[in-house]
Amino acid sequence: MQVMDALGDPVRRRLVELLSDGERSAGQLATAVGAEFGISQPAASRHLRVLREAGVVDSVPQGAVRLYSVRPEAFDQVEAWASGIRRFWVGHLDALETEIARGRRSRDDD
């Protein structure tokens, strides 16, 4: 899950959010996160690289500018994974509740 590794950073998550409603140039993105997180333009560029290499975003040179966009597949992957964990687990929630209700715990949870 390269994707999850890349998204384990607030700046990169913010970059992705900024891209969620459409493509933006590297410059626009750098300005935005630069203002919000107080980081320089090269720093933002390096975050973009991480996202690119993880397959989270895509970039296309558009003349003098480079347009970044979200890769939906990456988020499908995230959703599927998270959903997998939750789905499996839900069926077993009852087991735990029952266990506890059964009085197995003496005074463990105080």
Next chain:
Amino acid sequence: MQVMDALGDPVRRRLVELLSDGERSAGQLATAVGAEFGISQPAASRHLRVLREAGVVDSVPQGAVRLYSVRPEAFDQVEAWASGIRRFWVGHLDALETEIARGRRSRDDD
């Protein structure tokens, strides 16, 4: 998104996967990830702490053992976030495609 930060680590993601089909003791978890990643019991314990503090997992002392379990809300959160990015974005995919099809790119994408 504390949750995403916590899940930006392979060991912690694995721990969560191990919990996806039911609760496990700290010891079981430590043994499992210890074998898979070659890390010690204290290392695993600290990962569990991170997950706990991020609200990803829950733990209950069950006698001499401590049982860990997944907190579904955390994964709802992840799913919602990922879905939000993708959903918004999909509508704008066409815009990009159009732009490109329109011939705006001279020979940018080779």
Next chain:
DNA sequence: GGGTTATATAACGCAAGTGGTAAATAAACG
């Protein structure tokens, strides 16, 4: 109580990631 098992914390070294500044690359534009 004393010993054993289970888990967490402490203290510390090391590696990885992040940020900054400066320089390189690339494209537009006069």
Next chain:
DNA sequence: CGTTTATTTACCACTTGCGTTATATAACCC
């Protein structure tokens, strides 16, 4: 062409996080 604008890369300092070993805490068992 040379200059300006947009973006990436290089290089280096520093912080953060991870891992390890040793130790503390807590519950169970005899």
